[in-house]
Amino acid sequence: MIAATIAGQRYGFDDLRVVMAKATPLRSGDILAGVAAASAVERVAAQMALADLPLKHFLSETVIPYERDDVTRLIIDRHDAAAFAPVSHLTVGGLRDWLLSDASGPDQLKAVGPGLTPEMAAAVAKICRVQDLVAIAAKISVVSRFRNTLGLPGRLSARLQPNHPTDDPKGILASILDGLLLGSGDAVIGINPAGDSPDRCRDLLVLLDDLRLRLDIPTQSCVLTHVTTALGLMNAGAPVDLVFQSIAGTEDANAAFGVTIAMLAEAQDAAAGLKRGTLGTNAMYFETGQGSALSSDAHHGCDQQTLEARAYGVARLFAPLLVNSVVGFIGPEYLFDGKQIIRAGLEDHFCGKLLGLPMGCDICYTNHAEADQDDMDTLLVLLGTAGVNFIMGVPGADDVMLNYQSTSFHDLLAARELLGRRPAPEFEAWLAGMGLLARPRALPAPIAKMMESLR
Amino acid sequence: MTLPTDPEIDPWNRLRRFTPARIGLARAGAAVTTAELLAFQLAHAQARDAVHAPFDAAKVTADLAARRYGVVSLASAASDRDAYLMSPHLGRKLEDASRWRLAELACDFACDLVLVVADGLSAVAVQRHAVPLIDALAARLGKEIKIGTVAVVERGRVAIGDEIGAALNARLALVLIGERPGLSSPDSLGAYLTWAPKTGRTDAERNCISNIRPQGLGYEDAAAKLAYLIAEALRRELTGVMLKDETGPAVLAP
Numbered sequence: 001m002i003a004a005t006i007a008g009q010r011y012g013f014d015d016l017r018v019v020m021a022k023a024t025p026l027r028s029g030d031i032l033a034g035v036a037a038a039s040a041v042e043r044v045a046a047q048m049a050l051a052d053l054p055l056k057h058f059l060s061e062t063v064i065p066y067e068r069d070d071v072t073r074l075i076i077d078r079h080d081a082a083a084f085a086p087v088s089h090l091t092v093g094g095l096r097d098w099l100l101s102d103a104s105g106p107d108q109l110k111a112v113g114p115g116l117t118p119e120m121a122a123a124v125a126k127i128c129r130v131q132d133l134v135a136i137a138a139k140i141s142v143v144s145r146f147r148n149t150l151g152l153p154g155r156l157s158a159r160l161q162p163n164h165p166t167d168d169p170k171g172i173l174a175s176i177l178d179g180l181l182l183g184s185g186d187a188v189i190g191i192n193p194a195g196d197s198p199d200r201c202r203d204l205l206v207l208l209d210d211l212r213l214r215l216d217i218p219t220q221s222c223v224l225t226h227v228t229t230a231l232g233l234m235n236a237g238a239p240v241d242l243v244f245q246s247i248a249g250t251e252d253a254n255a256a257f258g259v260t261i262a263m264l265a266e267a268q269d270a271a272a273g274l275k276r277g278t279l280g281t282n283a284m285y286f287e288t289g290q291g292s293a294l295s296s297d298a299h300h301g302c303d304q305q306t307l308e309a310r311a312y313g314v315a316r317l318f319a320p321l322l323v324n325s326v327v328g329f330i331g332p333e334y335l336f337d338g339k340q341i342i343r344a345g346l347e348d349h350f351c352g353k354l355l356g357l358p359m360g361c362d363i364c365y366t367n368h369a370e371a372d373q374d375d376m377d378t379l380l381v382l383l384g385t386a387g388v389n390f391i392m393g394v395p396g397a398d399d400v401m402l403n404y405q406s407t408s409f410h411d412l413l414a415a416r417e418l419l420g421r422r423p424a425p426e427f428e429a430w431l432a433g434m435g436l437l438a439r440p441r442a443l444p445a446p447i448a449k450m451m452e453s454l455r
Numbered sequence: 456m457t458l459p460t461d462p463e464i465d466p467w468n469r470l471r472r473f474t475p476a477r478i479g480l481a482r483a484g485a486a487v488t489t490a491e492l493l494a495f496q497l498a499h500a501q502a503r504d505a506v507h508a509p510f511d512a513a514k515v516t517a518d519l520a521a522r523r524y525g526v527v528s529l530a531s532a533a534s535d536r537d538a539y540l541m542s543p544h545l546g547r548k549l550e551d552a553s554r555w556r557l558a559e560l561a562c563d564f565a566c567d568l569v570l571v572v573a574d575g576l577s578a579v580a581v582q583r584h585a586v587p588l589i590d591a592l593a594a595r596l597g598k599e600i601k602i603g604t605v606a607v608v609e610r611g612r613v614a615i616g617d618e619i620g621a622a623l624n625a626r627l628a629l630v631l632i633g634e635r636p637g638l639s640s641p642d643s644l645g646a647y648l649t650w651a652p653k654t655g656r657t658d659a660e661r662n663c664i665s666n667i668r669p670q671g672l673g674y675e676d677a678a679a680k681l682a683y684l685i686a687e688a689l690r691r692e693l694t695g696v697m698l699k700d701e702t703g704p705a706v707l708a709p
């Protein structure tokens with residue numbers, strides 16, 4: 001029993017899973033799961049109890065049984081005790097204080113990451129304010145490389161997301177060219193295909209690869225299809241740069257995505273074998289988001305923020321180039337409004353960075369959530385300040401295939417200007433060579449020619 | 456909305472016909488111009504209103520009955536729109552009265568295919584596109600494939616097709632459902648095909664075709680894909696990630 005006493009009244013919590021859930025700042029998904037605190041005071045009591053919990057406790061008690069779940073097993077089996085040593089004497093509250101203090105510089109934070117379990121990161125996030133989530137994350141840079149260098153301090157990159165309702169090649173190309181002219185696309189040019197037949201995906205991969213080669217763009221491409229489809233395409237010789245997969249924080253939730261840890265390892269090996277990265281070997285692109293385990297009824301009574309951090313425990317096995325929390329995509333039953341989406345986006349970025357991942361965020365919402373573009377502006381400025389590796393660049397912030405709103409090419413430009421952030425260095429040099437760094441939408445001859453050829 | 460004399464925007468006006476995406480938006484500094492900003496705000500307001508629009512299930516039921524389908528009207532356990540939006544599990548199961556109504560229809564012999572038409576997040580999409588899509592699909596299905604009962608469900612989510620399909624002893628359930636409204640597409644229909652439907656099926660066990668509407672994936676193209684998937688699912692006795700859509704690229708929209 002884990003407990004806290006407030007003004008003589010004792011608040012007891014059955015186990016780690018319960019205290020983690022009840023300590024989580026209010027969100028609709030935890031209410032839906034029936035795991036949220038029953039009152040505001042019980043929530044703070046849980047936060048107090050959690051703050052007093054020694055970090056070592058997390059190595060002896062799991063939120064989902066070891067025998068029952070392969071994500072739990074990989075978290076426990078692969079824990080790095082040597083990296084944990086410098087903070088092993090701390091409580092959760094003590095860890096927050098240390099993370100905020102001058103004692104933890106970028107080097108210390110990078111070194112301690114492998115020693116922290118996802119649940120430790122989730123716990124400390126629960127007792128952090130927004131300010132803390134931003135300030136701590138801003139001290140951590142996680143650099144990844146494929147054909148360029150992402151995540152360096154002072155940089156802000158974007159996935160160019162040129163989706164089209166029927167995957168029309170001309171329509172996709174028009175969106176890509178618009179994005180490139182406005183400086184998007186250094187993280188990846190990534191298409192969510194409307195139909196995921198292998199032939200369709202191969203055609204789109206060839207389109208992206210031809211474009212990249214013709215314009216000599218130092219970036220990578222991706223068609224976001226299921227890992228099994230990508231494996232088949234790689235075996236058939238298609239030009240696959242990055243392998244995409246949605247992942248979650250429990251074995252059952254991953255099963256609902258049709259994916260296992262072994263499958264991801266096979267895909268990582270296959271991608272590495274293609275040797276398409278010129279600067280580095282980070283070839284995986286993962287997407288996550290709070291609530292995915294609950295939506296497949298695979299949450300085991302855990303809160304959604306803890307399970308999201310556990311998804312990062314899966315991601316960090318595979319040295320990804322990009323990890324993207326698609327924070328507001330899931331809908332209001334999990335994150336009700338702008339306030340809940342904003343906090344969740346910052347928690348995800350914080351936990352991912354603390355655990356050593358190259359975190360980006362799809363700053364987004366759906367039309368049935370109580371949110372709007374003002375909330376996205378708020379989260380964009382906060383995440384930009386926190387040093388997010390990448391955001392999305394969607395034409396006019398309106399994804400016409402997936403039917404939700406994200407951030408636009410214009411939003412990326414605005415955030416770079418406002419926060420003094422620059423594109424990835426190799427991409428920045430390419431933009432400069434095209435005259436686009438000094439003047440966005442200048443029409444360099446090769447791009448003007450491609451636009452002209454769209455008939 | 457944009458000034459035809461804006462040299463940044465001129466080249467884009469010609470390219471807009473290739474995509475409904477908001478390409479080539481005029482700038483004011485890094486931001487979009489006032490006209491573009493307000494056009495976006497209006498589209499968001501329209502999508503917000505579409506989420507809350509009521510579903511005229513009686514009209515859809517009558518249209519299907521007129522085509523001589525056996526139609527049954529059902530409702531999920533979500534008692535109203537707010538409960539539907541905030542509690543997805545209620546939208547995945549039938550209310551008791553609907554369950555009893557369905558039990559009366561249950562047959563001992565398996566049928567190939569049960570159709571489930573549900574409002575989902577866009578009643579507008581279902582009312583516009585469900586019946587025309589069913590017409591196109593019926594014309595393409597082989598004579599050996601029999602469409603069983605059609606269930607019209609208020610406040611249903613995709614997984615409610617599992618319970619309905621199981622109750623009707625169907626080999627396949629095809630759920631046609633309103634997708635979340637987008638800014639540029641408040642009326643997208645989604646189609647989800649599930650082999651051996653029963654409560655507890657996961658999304659990895661389904662095949663999905665989305666964005667069905669004349670401006671997206673047209674009725675004929677969608678029906679062709681569905682007919683292929685249905686035939687293959689019946690032949691291979693599975694749906695989901697192991698069944699890939701091998702029909703190749705759809706005829707692309709102009």
